[in-house]
Amino acid sequence: MSLKEEFMKITTYEEWDRRRDEFRWLDAGDMEIRKHLNELYPRLQHSIYDSKGILTEVYPKPKEGEDPKKGDGGRLYI
Secondary structure, three states: OOHHHHHHOOOOHHHHHHHHHHHOOOOOOOHHHHHHHHHHOOOOOOEEEOOOOOEEEOOOOOOOOOOOOOOEOOEOOO
16 A cells, blocks of 8 residues: 555544654645645634635634733733
């Protein structure tokens, strides 16, 4: 079985993380490999991904009376 076929059988980020050294010689320019790798990474709770894969993290506006510079849990509100 080829390295690419073995990589495409991985279904979780945890498995990828354990075995990433095995796959360091994969062709990073292969769009099929890149798409599969992107699918293995978990999505963030407060995130929006556009069609180009660009990530934007969004958070609700601060509650009335909250200091927007302090944010929530160390995050700044924009």
